[in-house]
Amino acid sequence: MPVWLTDEEYRVAEAACERLIPATDRGPGARAAGVADYVDRLLGAFTFDPPRIWAGGPTSGRTGGSAGFATFHRLSTLDDLAWRTRIEGSDGRPEREFNGPVVGYQERYRRGLASLGTDFCDLDEAGQVARLRADPDFVDLLYTHACEGMYGAPEYGGNRDLVGWRAIGFDGDVQPRGWTDEEVTRP
Amino acid sequence: MTVDAVIVGSGPGGATAADVLTAAGWTVTIVEKGRNHLLDPEDLTQPASDFSNDEIKFHSRHFLGPDPLIEPRTFRASDAEGDHTFVGEVNSVPSTVGGGGTHADGKVPRFRPDDFRLLSRFGPQEGSDVANWPVDYDDLEPYYAEVERSVGVAGTEGANPFAGPRSGPFPMPSGAPMFGATRSAAAAEKLGYHPYPAPTAANSVPYDGRPACNNCGFCSFFGCPIHAKGDPVAMLRRTMATGRAELLPETFASRIRTAAGRATGVDVVGPDGKERFLAARHVVVAAGAIETPRLLLLSGFDHPLIGRYLMTHFQTIVAGGMPFRTYAERGRAVTHVHDDMIVGDDASRRAAVEGGLPWLRGGLVEHSGAALPILEATHYPWGTSHTGLMADSPIRGRLWAFIMQGEDLPYATNRIDLDPTVRDARGFPVARVTYRAGRHEHVASDHYGPRLAAILKEMGAEWTAVTTSPGRGNAASPEAVPESRHNVGTVRMGSDPSRSVVDPQGRMHELENVVVADSSVFVTSAGYGPTLTLVALAARAAHLLAGTRSA
Numbered sequence: 001m002p003v004w005l006t007d008e009e010y011r012v013a014e015a016a017c018e019r020l021i022p023a024t025d026r027g028p029g030a031r032a033a034g035v036a037d038y039v040d041r042l043l044g045a046f047t048f049d050p051p052r053i054w055a056g057g058p059t060s061g062r063t064g065g066s067a068g069f070a071t072f073h074r075l076s077t078l079d080d081l082a083w084r085t086r087i088e089g090s091d092g093r094p095e096r097e098f099n100g101p102v103v104g105y106q107e108r109y110r111r112g113l114a115s116l117g118t119d120f121c122d123l124d125e126a127g128q129v130a131r132l133r134a135d136p137d138f139v140d141l142l143y144t145h146a147c148e149g150m151y152g153a154p155e156y157g158g159n160r161d162l163v164g165w166r167a168i169g170f171d172g173d174v175q176p177r178g179w180t181d182e183e184v185t186r187p
Numbered sequence: 188m189t190v191d192a193v194i195v196g197s198g199p200g201g202a203t204a205a206d207v208l209t210a211a212g213w214t215v216t217i218v219e220k221g222r223n224h225l226l227d228p229e230d231l232t233q234p235a236s237d238f239s240n241d242e243i244k245f246h247s248r249h250f251l252g253p254d255p256l257i258e259p260r261t262f263r264a265s266d267a268e269g270d271h272t273f274v275g276e277v278n279s280v281p282s283t284v285g286g287g288g289t290h291a292d293g294k295v296p297r298f299r300p301d302d303f304r305l306l307s308r309f310g311p312q313e314g315s316d317v318a319n320w321p322v323d324y325d326d327l328e329p330y331y332a333e334v335e336r337s338v339g340v341a342g343t344e345g346a347n348p349f350a351g352p353r354s355g356p357f358p359m360p361s362g363a364p365m366f367g368a369t370r371s372a373a374a375a376e377k378l379g380y381h382p383y384p385a386p387t388a389a390n391s392v393p394y395d396g397r398p399a400c401n402n403c404g405f406c407s408f409f410g411c412p413i414h415a416k417g418d419p420v421a422m423l424r425r426t427m428a429t430g431r432a433e434l435l436p437e438t439f440a441s442r443i444r445t446a447a448g449r450a451t452g453v454d455v456v457g458p459d460g461k462e463r464f465l466a467a468r469h470v471v472v473a474a475g476a477i478e479t480p481r482l483l484l485l486s487g488f489d490h491p492l493i494g495r496y497l498m499t500h501f502q503t504i505v506a507g508g509m510p511f512r513t514y515a516e517r518g519r520a521v522t523h524v525h526d527d528m529i530v531g532d533d534a535s536r537r538a539a540v541e542g543g544l545p546w547l548r549g550g551l552v553e554h555s556g557a558a559l560p561i562l563e564a565t566h567y568p569w570g571t572s573h574t575g576l577m578a579d580s581p582i583r584g585r586l587w588a589f590i591m592q593g594e595d596l597p598y599a600t601n602r603i604d605l606d607p608t609v610r611d612a613r614g615f616p617v618a619r620v621t622y623r624a625g626r627h628e629h630v631a632s633d634h635y636g637p638r639l640a641a642i643l644k645e646m647g648a649e650w651t652a653v654t655t656s657p658g659r660g661n662a663a664s665p666e667a668v669p670e671s672r673h674n675v676g677t678v679r680m681g682s683d684p685s686r687s688v689v690d691p692q693g694r695m696h697e698l699e700n701v702v703v704a705d706s707s708v709f710v711t712s713a714g715y716g717p718t719l720t721l722v723a724l725a726a727r728a729a730h731l732l733a734g735t736r737s738a
Contacts, residue, residue: 020569027574054250057239058412069239073250076222076437077458078612082254098610099259099274129570139569144247147564151577152243168577169584170516170560173240175412178401181363184518 004044009113013039015121017146019128027167030146038149038158043106050074053083055155063177069155112138190214193453193467195440198286199718200705200725201473202419207729209429216433221252221283223436231427234420238410242561245409251290252282257612264623264667270607277620280475280672284436288418292406292520293388295340295719297331299351300324302713309546315596320710321682321691324351330723338417341391346383349526362391367513367587368523371554374646382525388417389519395421404558406520443470443486450701456613473704476674480603481618490688494604496597498676498712499669501628502656503591505639507648513587515556523554528635529714542630549635550592550714557583589639594714595628603677675717678707693728704728
């Protein structure tokens with residue numbers, strides 16, 4: 001169940017991300033990594049307490065140590081202002097508009113996904129690519145987030161079962177194990 | 188209560204001043220506008236556990252600050268471009284307890300004797316205000332030695348044939364060389380250069396109660412999860428253990444107040460958004476070479492050179508694609524460097540003459556790769572080629588690169604002032620950066636870029652590419668904003684009050700109880716990262732202020 005996107009928006013986002021990072025014979029794509037979940041958790045970060053902006057430290061528990069990434073950091077007043085403005089937009093509130101209005105991610109996604117069309121999932125590859133090319137500003141944003149959701153830590157909602165890291169032979173977070181001097185100098 | 192000193196900024200400069208002053212018995216209040224993720228809030232003598240190997244947190248989401256929505260800066264390449272051409276992240280060093288020390292990969296070379304006396308050694312350059320420093324290498328050597336011990340520096344004595352004299356060995360031996368660096372160093376040596384293990388503020392052995400670095404690879408732009416990095420954690424822990432210091436994070440210094448020719452303290456805005464006054468017998472400003480002149484200007488100080496002579500290193504980035512994996516994700520980010528392109532040779536002297544210059548200097552060359560997969564992925568196009576490119580990984584997996592930290596000369600037109608319209612979230616005018624590289628930087632880069640590419644070819648590169656930051660194209664493009672964080676020079680140090688803002692001890696000429704203890708005071712930029720030199724200067728300024736050493 002998406003936390004912020006509607007079910008229909010989620011399906012369009014998932015199909016669009018898969019078109020940006022498609023599964024090929026060289027590796028799995030965005031759908032297999034749950035990239036749309038990453039996007040949805042970012043847009044809905046403030047439906048969690050603490051908001052899911054920064055995963056904790058110092059370790060994830062994947063190579064030892066505690067599962068610190070699972071507990072997100074609390075935000076300061078200014079952190080909260082920054083991230084609410086970035087995600088929700090300035091929304092006409094003076095405290096968010098000290099340098100003018102800011103269009104938030106939520107509005108950009110709501111508009112961008114709408115412009116891809118409710119029939120986006122039914123289009124063939126060429127049709128989907130044409131729709132994406134028609135909205136380069138939105139696709140820049142979506143691609144940046146798709147890369148984060150594909151190759152970032154799974155605590156943020158993407159990179160499901162470490163699909164993104166495994167596909168590229170990346171070990172991800174390696175604390176507290178690290179690398180031995182031998183592995184560094186003579187891999 | 189009036190403290191002996193309010194210190195503005197908790198980065199390497201402020202933390203060092205706090206360490207020296209509290210050891211001398213002074214009471215200090217450290218004001219830091221960013222959050223505390225460095226020290227355990229329950230016990231400020233112990234490190235926190237907030238840092239992690241997390242690219243989203245540190246690279247995509249501004250964990251160490253400043254957040255450009257809250258604290259933007261503005262940029263323009265020259266006055267002719269109008270108020271500004273860009274608003275957002277400009278030359279940002281972290282805004283957090285520990286400052287720039289938290290995100291740096293800890294290369295901490297000393298400058299060399301010539302770096303302090305360009306004018307007398309090489310002469311002037313038309314259009315720039317090259318000058319000698321009022322301190323020289325010999326003045327600073329004891330402080331270099333002291334701060335190498337307090338930060339914890341690993342290095343190999345004698346490995347750099349161009350290094351200045353040392354009064355003692357490095358506190359720790361060099362750590363493990365990265366695989367790619369062993370290859371690029373061998374190629375450089377074959378072509379007659381002199382690479383050496385970079386002096387690095389990352390523990391190679393357990394040191395000062397902190398563990399040895401375990402080579403996790405998340406170094407540049409990341410806080411160290413195990414505190415093996417010589418960020419200011421050591422100095423701040425010692426400072427807090429004296430019981431004579433208070434640390435105020437999320438507190439912005441907005442104005443230095445004065446009366447009868449002396450500073451009386453600092454107005455601050457705390458985490459609750461309320462203003463209050465901190466009375467102090469001295470004010471130590473260590474907010475970095477952009478925020479320090481901003482505070483002096485917000486305070487209404489009117490010396491015409493405040494903010495002038497911004498330097499930040501003109502970077503020449505030379506990348507090569509290797510036919511083998513380079514394993515750049517393992518180790519301390521940069522383990523080898525060479526100085527040859529600062530020192531110069533007959534060919535560089537000819538290139539200077541042909542370029543219409545009396546002399547030229549390049550910069551320290553860092554041997555490094557690229558380690559981060561999100562950053563890599565966003566450099567490839569979307570679509571059917573994506574997964575194949577990520578699997579083959581020409582950028583992350585097979586790239587090796589040199590970054591030359593080119594010495595940029597002091598031009599009065601390159602500067603920090605207050606932006607006329609843009610504000611931070613607290614309502615104060617933000618810093619505006621006006622910066623454009625000059626002929627010297629371009630001639631030096633044009634000379635050394637192909638020579639660096641030749642080293643990569645010797646190493647086996649199938650392709651090479653040379654770029655610079657700032658870019659060489661249209662001045663109003665986003666590439667005009669420098670990538671470098673080595674900001675220096677905006678509150679120049681000197682003996683003549685008409686040609687400098689602070690005296691040779693770091694005190695403002697016109698307000699002698701205000702001391703600047705960061706890289707703002709640099710007279711020239713040298714071709715080296717500024718951290719160790721600014722820390723040595725901060726230690727010196729604090730010792731002279733407390734009377735624990737004499738000039």
